[in-house]
Amino acid sequence: MKTLFAILFCGSLVSVNAQETNPVQKIGYAESDYIVSLLPEFKRLDSELKTHASQLENQLKAKYDDYQAKLKAYQSMPANTPDAIKADKERELAGLQQNIEKFKQDAQSSYQKKQADLMDPIYKKIGKAIEDVAKENGYTLIIQPQLANGGDILLYNDEKYNISDLVLKKLGVTPAPLAPAPAK
Numbered sequence: 001m002k003t004l005f006a007i008l009f010c011g012s013l014v015s016v017n018a019q020e021t022n023p024v025q026k027i028g029y030a031e032s033d034y035i036v037s038l039l040p041e042f043k044r045l046d047s048e049l050k051t052h053a054s055q056l057e058n059q060l061k062a063k064y065d066d067y068q069a070k071l072k073a074y075q076s077m078p079a080n081t082p083d084a085i086k087a088d089k090e091r092e093l094a095g096l097q098q099n100i101e102k103f104k105q106d107a108q109s110s111y112q113k114k115q116a117d118l119m120d121p122i123y124k125k126i127g128k129a130i131e132d133v134a135k136e137n138g139y140t141l142i143i144q145p146q147l148a149n150g151g152d153i154l155l156y157n158d159e160k161y162n163i164s165d166l167v168l169k170k171l172g173v174t175p176a177p178l179a180p181a182p183a184k
Contacts, residue, residue, distance in 0.1 A: 025140040025141060026137075026138050026139045026140055026141075027139065027140065027141045027142075027143070027161065028134065028137075028139045028141070028142050028143075028161040028162070028163045029142060029143045029144065029145045029161060029162055029163070029164075030130050030142055030143075030144065030162070030163050030164050030167055031144075031145060031146075031162065031164045032123070032126060032144060033146070034164050035126055035164055035167055035168055035171075036119075036122060036123075036126065038168055038173050038175065038176060039122060039126075039171065039173060040173070041122060042122065045118045045119065045122070048114075048118060049111070049114060049115055049118065052110075052111060052114050053111055056107040056110065056111060059103070059107070060100070060103060060104065060107060063096070063099065063100050063103055064100060066096065067093070067096040067097065067100060070089070070092065070093060070096065071093055073089075074086075074089045074090070074093060077089070125171065126167065126171070129167045129170040129171050130142055130163070130167050132170055133163050133166045133167050133170050134163070137163070137166065139163070142163065
């Protein structure tokens, strides 16, 4: 028991000593999704991504339509069709199915690569602006309030420490006006 008390006492002394030697830290947060959504170049990139996705979907639809037509032709073959011809058509259909599945995977990879290629410069630009705003305003730490998959990091946040609008101004974008609070 005395050992536990001694450890706790020493820990509290170290904590008090650390507080005396370390200055107060100013922590803020920035909502990168909000910032990205208001950048003019995001609208152009989003349109480019949608065009790319549409092209991939059209190619997939053409492959699927070809498969459906050949499947229908196979199913409508007369009962007395030789087994060799049926087997050849079955191999062709199986090959088309494999090609469709491979195309789906390749299309998803292509879309993700295109998205990363287009968004990377924007995120770097935002990162630099966040860094500049943090330095200009004396922040020692800036955090993102939400994880990429939608989970929250902050359990409470005071809006006065949200630097998102300052970052937008640094990037030359006028922040969106705040919506009035709903009446209670």
